Amino acid sequence: MQVNFTNPNELNIEETANVVASIGNKRSVLVQGHMGSGKSSILKILAERFPKHHPVYFDCTSKDLGDIMLPKIAQAGHDGTQDEYSKFVPNEELGLHLNKPIILMIDEFGKANRGVQNALMLPILERKLAGYTMHPDSIVFLTTNKGGEGVGDLMADHHRNRIVIVQMSKGTQPEWEPWALMNGIDPIMIQFTKQNPQVFQSYEEVEKYEDNPYIFHPQATHESFFTHRSAEAASDILKLRDVVTRKELSSMLAGTIGQAATNDLMAFIDLADQLPSLESIKTSPQTALVPIGQSGEPNNAAICMTVYKALQVIERDWFDEWLDYMARLPKEAQALFVQGVLNQKHPQRAKIVLNKKFTDWCRANNYLYS
Numbered sequence: 183m184q185v186n187f188t189n190p191n192e193l194n195i196e197e198t199a200n201v202v203a204s205i206g207n208k209r210s211v212l213v214q215g216h217m218g219s220g221k222s223s224i225l226k227i228l229a230e231r232f233p234k235h236h237p238v239y240f241d242c243t244s245k246d247l248g249d250i251m252l253p254k255i256a257q258a259g260h261d262g263t264q265d266e267y268s269k270f271v272p273n274e275e276l277g278l279h280l281n282k283p284i285i286l287m288i289d290e291f292g293k294a295n296r297g298v299q300n301a302l303m304l305p306i307l308e309r310k311l312a313g314y315t316m317h318p319d320s321i322v323f324l325t326t327n328k329g330g331e332g333v334g335d336l337m338a339d340h341h342r343n344r345i346v347i348v349q350m351s352k353g354t355q356p357e358w359e360p361w362a363l364m365n366g367i368d369p370i371m372i373q374f375t376k377q378n379p380q381v382f383q384s385y386e387e388v389e390k391y392e393d394n395p396y397i398f399h400p401q402a403t404h405e406s407f408f409t410h411r412s413a414e415a416a417s418d419i420l421k422l423r424d425v426v427t428r429k430e431l432s433s434m435l436a437g438t439i440g441q442a443a444t445n446d447l448m449a450f451i452d453l454a455d456q457l458p459s460l461e462s463i464k465t466s467p468q469t470a471l472v473p474i475g476q477s478g479e480p481n482n483a484a485i486c487m488t489v490y491k492a493l494q495v496i497e498r499d500w501f502d503e504w505l506d507y508m509a510r511l512p513k514e515a516q517a518l519f520v521q522g523v524l525n526q527k528h529p530q531r532a533k534i535v536l537n538k539k540f541t542d543w544c545r546a547n548n549y550l551y552s
Contacts, residue, residue, distance in 0.1 A: 192351040195220055199227040201348050206321035210306045212291070212342070213325045215350035216384055217398065218409025221325040223361075225287040228321065235321065238277035238286045242294035242302075249273055250301040251312050270312040276305060278314035285321045292326030292337050299341060307344055353410060355379040362413075364527050368420040369490035371413055373483055374443075374450045381408040381443060395442035406440040413439065416447075423451065456484045460491065464500045467507035485515045493522040498533050505539040516543070517550035 193201065202211045202224060215221050222239075229237040251270040277284040288302060306324065309316040316322075324345070326337065355375050362372050375381055381396045391399035396408040406412065416438045423431050431451070435444040458471035473484035489511070492504055508516050520543070523534055534540050 192349045198350045199224050202323045210322040210345045212345050212347045216352045217327045218411035219352045220410045228285050235283040235285045238284045240288050242290045247297040272311045283317045283319040288324040291324040352384045368417040369487040370450050371417045372490050373487045408439045408443045453484045463507045464503050467503045489519045501537045
C-alpha cells in the first residue's frame with residue numbers, strides 16, 4: 183500500500199545544488215537524504231558550475247582525529263637560540279593549503295565519531311584550521327543519511343543548530359532519466375526503471391516493507407536493494423553480459439540491486455536480444471529491424487531501449503539515417519528521442535537542431551514534445 187507522504191521542504195538534487203551554490207560560501211550546508219540517492223553527485227554539479235574552484239572530497243567514514251590535523255616540529259629563534267615546539271597542520275585532503283577557492287564536500291559527516299565531528303566544526307563554521315584559512319570564495323557543504331534509516335548517522339544538536347540543513351528527496355525516475363542518458367547508464371536499466379518507477383520510492387512512501395520489495399526499508403532484512411547508486415553499479419554489470427554466463431550475471435545483479443529487482447530485470451535483458459544493431463540502422467535505415475512483440479504489435483519496451491541507445495551514441499554523420507529509421511517507430515518513441523536530444527546537456531543538441539530532417543519533423547510534430 184502506498185502512503186501519501188510528502189515533505190514540502192524536500193529538494194531534488196538540482197535544487198539542493200542551487201542552495202549550496204547560493205549560500206555555501208557564507209554558511210555551511212548539511213544535505214540530509216536517503217542512502218544511495220546521489221548526494222555525492224552534488225560535488226560534480228558544483229564543480230561544473232564553478233570551474234575556477236578546486237573540488238575537494240573528504241570522506242568521514244574512515245577518518246579518526248589524527249586524520250584531521252597532524253603535529254609538526256617547528257623552530258623559533260629567541261635570544262640567539264632555536265627553540266623547538268610542536269604545531270599542527272591540516273590534512274591535505276581538506277584542501278586548506280591550496281590557496282585558491284575550493285568546494286569542500288565533507289561526506290558522511292553523521293557517521294564520523296564525536297572527536298572528528300568536533301574537530302571539523304572549525305573548517306565548517308570558521309573556514310579555518312591549524313592556522314590555515316580558506317579562500318573567502320570557498321564553498322563548504324556536508325552530507326549525511328536520514329537518521330530514521332538506522333545506519334549510524336548521528337549529530338549533536340548544537341552542531342545542527344550552527345549550519346543550514348536541507349532535506350534532499352530521493353529523486354524520481356523522470357528526474358533520474360536525463361542524468362542516466364548523459365552518464366552512459368545501460369538502456370536496459372533505463373527502460374527497466376521507466377516501467378518500474380517504484381524502484382526510486384522512499385520507504386516513507388510505503389505502509390509495509392512488503393509493499394515494495396525493491397527498496398531499502400529499516401524493517402526489511404534483504405542484503406541488497408535498489409538505489410540510484412546501486413542502479414549505476416548494476417548498469418556496469420549489464421555491460422558485461424557478453425563475457426559472463428546468465429547465472430553469473432544474475433548473481434552479480436542480485437548482490438547489487440537485490441533479488442526482487444533482478445528477477446524482473448532479467449526479462450528486460452532478454453528483450454535486449456531483439457534490438458537492431460546501430461550499424462544496421464546506419465547502413466539500411468529503411469529495412470533495419472523494428473522490434474515486434476508476440477502479438478505482432480511493436481514491442482515498445484525494446485523500441486525505447488533502441489532510442490535510449492541511439493541518444494547515448496548518435497553522431498552528426500548519421501543523423502539522417504537515424505531520422506529515417508525513427509520515422510518507422512511509433513510516435514511516442516519518436517517524441518522520446520526528440521525530448522532527449524533537446525536536453526540542454528545533450529552533446530549533439532546544437533548540431534541536430536540545424537539538421538533539416540529534424541527541423542521538419544519538429545514543425546510537423548511539435549504537439550508531441552512541446
